[in-house]
Amino acid sequence: MRTTPFHPRTSALCTSFAWKEWAGYAAVCNFDRHSEREYFAFRGTAGLIDITPLHKYEVTGPDAAAFLARVWTRDITKIGVGRVVYSSMCDADGWMLDDGTITRLGPDHFRVTTSEPWLSWFERHRRGYDVEIRDSQRELAALALQGPRARAVLKPIVSFDMDRMRFFRCRRTQLAGIDVWVSRTGYTGDLGYEIWCANDAAPAVWDALLGSGQPHGIEPCGLDALDVVRIEAGFVLQGCDYVSAVSCITDFSKSTPDDAGLGWTVDLDRAPFIGQQAIRAERARGPTWDLVGLELSWPELEALYASYKLPPHLAPCASRAAVPVYDDTGKQVGQMTSSTWSPVQKRYLGLAQVRRPHHVRGTKLQVEHTVEYERRKVRATVVDTPFYDPPRKRLTPTAGKAEASS
Amino acid sequence: MSVVVIGGGPDGLAAAAVLASAGKQVTLLAPEDTLGHTSAGLEFHPGFRHTGVFPDADNLSTLAASALRLDTHGLTRVSVHDVTVCTPGRDPLTLGPPRTPALVGRVLPFLGKQLVAPAPDLTDGASLVPLIGPALGFRRLGAADMMELLRVAPLSVDDWVAEWEDDPIVASAHMLPALRGAWMGPRGPTSAGLLLLDLARRGAPVRGGPAAVVAALEAAATSAGATLRAGAGVSQVTLDGGRVTGVILESGETLAATAVLSTVGPRRTLMDLVSARELPPRTEGRIRTVRCRGSMAKVHLALAGPLIPTGCSAAPERVRIVGPPTALERAWDDVKHGRLPQSFMPLDIAQPTVADPALAPDGQHVLAVTVPFAAQDIDGGWTEDARKTLLDGVLSSLESVAPGARDLVVGHEVLTPSDLERTFGLDGGHLIHGELGLDQLGPLRPAHGLARHRVDEVPGLWLGGMGCHPGGWTGGAGGVLAARALLAG
Structure with missing residues (x-):
């Protein structure tokens, strides 16, 4: 397993020795024995997490935009320089392969992030496009700084006026005198930024951020805390809430963008892109599934445990164990693929893929819950995501509310 | 409904004739100035003409001949050609019919039927009804012949x-035709199946060779009302919303059409004529892996006098110069490893001037030499030196059975696979647009999902020609079947 350029810093702080593999790299699960402190940094102050293991690609050349528009479901040709978009990527049958972000760094330069490696997929579909694709996973270090105090942490050390940076924008600037890209993006559903720099500059960037963040209560964070906040934010995780078609043995376990709740990332009526015909046909038929938020009934959960003479017992962190979801007649209509207790919301939340029409907001469903090795059911309601969506996520101080953009 | 047919070879002409006879408004576009593509008879040396780069017209499909009544358009057959088999140090002999087991006589009609019928559709959701005929035909062979066919087809020839x-x-002389267009030597598994197919395709040769087939088809297409345009190369098939709208010519001219039937090779059509940005990825994935590596060269020689191998009393019309099967396999090895021929070169030769002296000046002769084993990509590429070495190998083989042959040569044309690719736009320099192999035949030719000539994901685009079912060496059958598929919907 590889270590990231931040490893000298993160390993010195990781008193729990809790690491896991992420895209070939050792990544911290939590620095303490439990992720609670890190979770409250994300939600209350600022959390700093090493996201170097993300798969990153530099796509350059005169046809870079047209090529990416062919491979991704969003019309990348419409994105201005300095903008970031979130998109889905499908195979020819319209099944989800992955989701990720595409950042336009220059007229002919894009940076793509994905959860799985796709270089050969990109190479296979570049015929007819004047474009170069480079895997930059190992040459770029990346940190996410997320939380209500994130802007205050960055402001004193970044050359660009952070009050002017809008949501889902990216720019090249300097951080403590070091060349970096800063994008206003993240996986926590709150105000947050991601910082991209050369490998050798990584420790200095880490030190500058921790130094500047000290008065604001910054904390280094690991993946366990991130998993809780991303569910609160309603973000799906490839491999968990939906599975990339290349990893599926049967079509049953594959998802289309509509099945995965990502239909909004599809710009359907434009030049041909991979999956377009299949998605168009699916929409004509009507999609089968949707990905929805579920809120489990706490009183019912308490009552369930009480019937076993137990206090309610929940996993200490987010759960990725898929459990069946039933309609009120007891027929299985889907599966809840991620769930967590939300400490700030005081709600028990889950993301679930359910057959339509059970996706309609307000639908009463039941979720399997095991108590004392016995499989029982708890009532759950289909609710809107994101579960947690503070206005500051999108607001830009100098732009005013009207100019906030997605 | 206006249809554009791309390609002026026998398949394009046959398709145009079938479509025009059915009342369609047909425009055929051929890139060369002469119709016929590789089957056109051309002057290769001042005063000397060949009857087509395409090796022969022995397998003209009965389908094309009868569907278009080519006999009324000047097509005549000759009795089976005598093939003279030569090998150094031994008297030539006349090749008799293969002494194949009785099985062959019983299975050839079954195989022949498959070669004039549409390929069965094996895609998901396809009706099984069209499979009943071939399945019953196979069953009717009886248990013993079915088992024997299943035993023989996967063997090496x-x-x-x-x-x-x-x-x-x-x-060796019997094996040679089976290996044309296949990426294998005589020891290649399934080559016995290819020989069976070759025997099933064989018919009475056409008088005048491929050029005569072209002339008859051209007459048939013209009289049916098709517009035939030579010197009109197509640079792009245009789509709108995924549907074919017409073509753009190399001259820049655009031509609207409700359907386009291309006979210039399925891979070339989909990968070069349709924009990569518009080709649906599933179709791209199917066509991308079609194997198309040319393994044959053609050499045309202008001779001052006839080629008469030692021991022959007169100039033969067909000559095969071969060694034992091991020598064929060695020659194949050179192709496989991308080498120039290292040793004795087997040759398949036609001397068309024996039957038609008008192809050359008085008393002089034309030798059309097929080099069955010549690689498309040789180490270092087909340089002028490499082409000279190939020609020299051909002349040495001739010399080995007809001393003095080298001195008869007054002119030559060497067409390596790379020349064929450049001159005729053949993908990979492959004369029949796709290797013959059990994985690229029938419902798998050119590729799974494309064998019914229709490109499902590109409405309005149809594939015909030798890269499609029923495969190469048939002269027009692929065009007829494609045109019929188009007419049927």
């Missing part, structure tokens, strides 16, 4: 021919 032919030279 070397192993199978050895079962019924003791003379290695005669064996």
Whole structure:
């Protein structure tokens, strides 16, 4: 397993020795024995997490935009320089392969992030496009700084006026005198930024951020805390809430963008892109599934445990164990693929893929819950995501509310 | 409904004739100035003409001939050509019919039927009804012949021919046609199946060779009302919303059409003529892996006098110069490894001037030499030196059975696979647009999902020609079947 350029810093702080593999790299699960402190940094102050293991690609050349528009479901040709978009990527049958972000760094330069490696997929579909694709996973270090105090942490050390940076924008600037890209993006559903720099500059960037963040209560964070906040934010995780078609043995376990709740990332009526015909046909038929938020009934959960003479017992962190979801007649209509207790919301939340029409907001469903090795059911309601969506996520101080953009 | 047919070879002409006869408004576009593509008879040396780069017209499909009544358009057949088999140090002999087991006589009609019928559709959700006919035909062979066919087809032609032919030279002469267009030597598995197919395709040769087939088809297409345009190369098939709208010519001219039927090779059509940005990825994935590596060269020689191998009393019309099967396999090895021929070169030769002296000046002759084993990509590429070496190998082989042959040569044309690719736009320099192999035949030719000539994901685009079912060497059958598929919907 590889270590990231931040490893000298993160390993010195990781008193729990809790690491896991992420895209070939050792990544911290939590620095303490439990992720609670890190979770409250994300939600209350600022959390700093090493996201170097993300798969990153530099796509350059005169046809870079047209090529990416062919491979991704969003019309990348419409994105201005300095903008970031979130998109889905499908195979020819319209099944989800992955989701990720595409950042336009220059007229002919894009940076793509994905959860799985796709270089050969990109190479296979570049015929007819004047474009170069480079895997930059190992040459770029990346940190996410997320939380209500994130802007205050960055402001004193970044050359660009952070009050002017809008949501889902990216720019090249300097951080403590070091060349970096800063994008206003993240996986926590709150105000947050991601910082991209050369490998050798990584420790200095880490030190500058921790130094500047000290008065604001910054904390280094690991993946366990991130998993809780991303569910609160309603973000799906490839491999968990939906599975990339290349990893599926049967079509049953594959998802289309509509099945995965990502239909909004599809710009359907434009030049041909991979999956377009299949998605168009699916929409004509009507999609089968949707990905929805579920809120489990706490009183019912308490009552369930009480019937076993137990206090309610929940996993200490987010759960990725898929459990069946039933309609009120007891027929299985889907599966809840991620769930967590939300400490700030005081709600028990889950993301679930359910057959339509059970996706309609307000639908009463039941979720399997095991108590004392016995499989029982708890009532759950289909609710809107994101579960947690503070206005500051999108607001830009100098732009005013009207100019906030997605 | 206006249809554009791309390609001026026998398949394009046959398709145009079938479509025009059915009342369609047909425009055929051929890139060369002469119709016929590789089947056109051309002057290759001042005063000397060949009857087509395409090796022969022995397998003209009965389908094209009868569907278009080519006999009324000047097509005549000759009785089977005598093939003279030569090998150094031995008297030539006339190749008799193969002494194949009785099985062959019983299965050829079954195989022949498959070659004039549409390929069965094996895609998901396809009706099984069209499979009933072939399945019953197969069953009717009886248990013994079914099992024998299943035993023989996957064999190597070397192993199978050895079962019924003791003379290695005669064996080689019989094997040679089976290996044309396949990416294998005589020891290649399934090559016995290819020989069976070749036997099933064989018919009476056409008088005048491929050029005569072209002339008859051209007459048929013209009289049916098709517009035939030579010197009109197509640079792009245009789509709108995924549907074919017409073509753009190399001259820049655009031509609207409700359907386009291309006979210039399925891979070339989909990968070069349709924009990569518009080709649906599933179709791209299917066509991308079609194997198309040319393994044959053609050499045309202008001779001051006839080629008469030692021991022959007169100039033969067809000559095969072969060694034992091992020598064929060695020649194949050179192709496989991308080498120039290292040793004795087997040759398949036609001397068309024997039947038609008008192809050359008085008393002089034309030799159309097919080099069955010549690689498309040789180490270092087909440089002028490499082409000279190839020509020299051809002349040495001729010399080995007809001393003095080298001195007869007054002019030559060497067409390596790379020349064929450049001159005729053949993908990979492959004369029949796709290797013959059990994985690229029938419902798998050119590729799974494309064998019914229709490109499902590109409405309005149809594939015909030798890269499609029923495969190459048939002269027009692929065009007829494609045109019929188009007419049927």
